[in-house]
Amino acid sequence: MKFKQPVPLTEIASLINAKLVGNNAASATGINEIHVVEEGDLAFVDHPKYYEKCIHSLASFIIINKETDFPQGKALLIVDEPFEAYLKIVNEFMPFNPSMQMQAVSAKVGAGSVVMPNVYLGNNVIVGKNCIIYPNVTILDNCTIGDDVMIQSGTVIGSDAFYYNKKADRDIHYKKMTSCGTVIIENGVEIGANCTIDRGVTGETRIGAGTKMDNLVQIGHDTIVGKNCLFASQVGIAGATKIEDEVILWGQVGVSKTLTIGKGAIVNAQSGVPASLGGGKVYFGSPAIDAKAKMKEFVWINRIPEIWEKLKK
Amino acid sequence: MKFKQPVPLTEIASLINAKLVGNNAASATGINEIHVVEEGDLAFVDHPKYYEKCIHSLASFIIINKETDFPQGKALLIVDEPFEAYLKIVNEFMPFNPSMQMQAVSAKVGAGSVVMPNVYLGNNVIVGKNCIIYPNVTILDNCTIGDDVMIQSGTVIGSDAFYYNKKADRDIHYKKMTSCGTVIIENGVEIGANCTIDRGVTGETRIGAGTKMDNLVQIGHDTIVGKNCLFASQVGIAGATKIEDEVILWGQVGVSKTLTIGKGAIVNAQSGVPASLGGGKVYFGSPAIDAKAKMKEFVWINRIPEIWEKLKK
Amino acid sequence: MKFKQPVPLTEIASLINAKLVGNNAASATGINEIHVVEEGDLAFVDHPKYYEKCIHSLASFIIINKETDFPQGKALLIVDEPFEAYLKIVNEFMPFNPSMQMQAVSAKVGAGSVVMPNVYLGNNVIVGKNCIIYPNVTILDNCTIGDDVMIQSGTVIGSDAFYYNKKADRDIHYKKMTSCGTVIIENGVEIGANCTIDRGVTGETRIGAGTKMDNLVQIGHDTIVGKNCLFASQVGIAGATKIEDEVILWGQVGVSKTLTIGKGAIVNAQSGVPASLGGGKVYFGSPAIDAKAKMKEFVWINRIPEIWEKLKK
Incomplete structure (x- = not known):
């Protein structure tokens, strides 16, 4: 900030x-x-x-x-x-001073953009040109949306980070670290319905140009997503993670915090990513490993009874 | 009720x-x-x-x-x-008699609380002091929100239970059991964006003081969550389950119904909890077991080819 | 279309x-x-x-x-x-010509239906008789809702398909295939809070009579769901898939695209379905297999150390 x-x-x-x-x-x-x-x-x-x-x-x-x-x-x-x-x-x-109007006086919407009913645009929100913002979207203070962006209904941009200071001797153990960062959505991004993109704690969360995400996707605070990525439905990415360009995450993939997924990596559905992954490869499993190695694991597991039989002889 | x-x-x-x-x-x-x-x-x-x-x-x-x-x-x-x-x-x-105003006449909001635009507060909703309710939140009839509570955009409090009476000889097999219970959110709770917290069927769903949850979290009907718990994004908890104090559920964890997770338990990301877990331990896997035992399982699976080679000799 | x-x-x-x-x-x-x-x-x-x-x-x-x-x-x-x-x-x-009113002039709501505040009904939306549409629901252009349907808060019906034409030589690699299809919700369907149901790309997405779904469920474009199905919370179904009658998907199950799940199949929580499944059976795992076979796998994995010990002797 x-x-x-x-x-x-x-x-x-x-x-x-x-x-x-x-x-x-x-x-x-x-x-x-x-x-x-x-x-x-x-x-x-x-x-x-x-x-x-x-x-x-x-x-x-x-x-x-x-x-x-x-x-x-x-x-x-x-x-x-x-x-x-x-x-x-x-x-x-940066005092909390929420706009109580549906569209803050300081919010700006570019030429050719359509902001449908029931959309909340907070203080200093900038929406670029030729965007479509569907009904019931919430874009909170200081977030910036590029040109040619589509945001589907129910999506929330700029929710606060899930980021706490813990002291077990307090009655309420966790005290929120106030989020004063922002979200930047670059040009040509398309975001599905009921997604959530948290703002940076002090810095920015960024979605790179041309990236598309399906419904119910979660992007944590300070996460930087590259260009031309695809995230299928119900993908969740934790905070301060870096997703390089052209990464594909299939449905329900979970990605942990403060790691990097390399350019062009593909992570198959329902995988969990606890640590950085190199680019250009396909991964599967929770924890995610090379997809072919994972499939071989299943083959070997199926052979345990055979091993047992052979051993008994 | x-x-x-x-x-x-x-x-x-x-x-x-x-x-x-x-x-x-x-x-x-x-x-x-x-x-x-x-x-x-x-x-x-x-x-x-x-x-x-x-x-x-x-x-x-x-x-x-x-x-x-x-x-x-x-x-x-x-x-x-x-x-x-x-x-x-x-x-x-308790006839269904929904308020058709954004804020029901009978809804009460405490001193120092900010209710942002487009928030629906149903009949007899009580919001305590010094709360922030972000835009596009829905709080349905008879739910009670404590003091110092934050609810982020798009979250729904008091949705009906997913609870049905089945008779396969009816044309429509499942008949809904009307929810007449409520939701109690205690002091100091913070709830992320696009979460859903179902009301009790006849009793209450309760979120204990100081508990924090990230975005897209689901809490089922009649579930009782203790104090100072942390639920990361996309966690789902089914109905009538008891989560004791200081439990941490990491991202995308799923918890089944009518079970108990003991005080201070930590369940690692993407785990599935089909049965009760004791307190004070770390769990992983679907079904979730002791996290170290689970990691040992992976080591053993990787050794199957070695076992096979040894056996061939 | x-x-x-x-x-x-x-x-x-x-x-x-x-x-x-x-x-x-x-x-x-x-x-x-x-x-x-x-x-x-x-x-x-x-x-x-x-x-x-x-x-x-x-x-x-x-x-x-x-x-x-x-x-x-x-x-x-x-x-x-x-x-x-x-x-x-x-x-x-079929030019994009969004209604800028909360309820389009061409939208029709049947007798006995309750449309609560802040609900968006797009052009040519039809809501049948005796429905309840909770606050903050979005139903987009041309979707048809049957009789006795309940849609809980925050749910989005008719979001656009996640469906792109890729050319890596364009600056923005993915170009959206405009969705001109629709969603048909049959009689007696009940849909939880914050769900998303995408419209067909050119055809229809259909939810069969009597099907009930919990919160945060995702249904992809052109998917056809049969009658009297149950989908628990956070289930995700990709596009152009066929779910036959009376299928039960428990919490967080993920289903891939263009496959069929047979009548009466039950898929246990957190399973992933990458290929078609026959009807009348119970499945578990990611990838999902016969549930009993999956449980046997866990037993065999636990026996690897025993096999190793036996082999050493």
């Missing part, structure tokens, strides 16, 4: 009640998670395991719960609860 | 044209299925296999298709078709 | 700029895919592999990209791009 304009670190420090160490004359351009942070941004970290990774990420300014060394030119903002500081910053610079 | 006020048994008997035997001066407080019935309620039974269970349940008054012995103080209402009698009673005391 | 009235072939030829060979005095009654085409209709074919099948189908008039022999009385319309010709014809005779 970027601020509308750079914000002096001293202002941030004051907001979150932080001890500011380092480059305290600087301004921050935004706040982001480590994996999508850019130079000039804030990032935050509360677990020693990730201190090094965060301090040496592209983040210029680190909200952290311990004073530690850091590269010259950067700054630390030291607080007890970096996660709470994150929530405070997002709440200050 | 409870009647608004106790109804004399003689009135019930007359409505359903029943022979009333036993405590005929009593009044009934409601009508419920065996597993949720309370003292003072009616229950009904039409299969000899369940006669004993029903007569000795907490039900005070039994609608039944055969005269039989029963404990003192109870009563029988004897009819040819107990299922039809149930439908008649529900239709009489 | 049928034209409102027969269209002279010469007019079609002129529209798509085709060379007309054969019975050029005739008129066409409609345009359809090979598997649903009827006498008097146009069909189209662009791959030599399917030339013979198309020319000898019931189609009277063939849009084709090569001049070839054909039976007397038929005609060829020769063009470079038959797929583009199809799109042009559909666009001309």
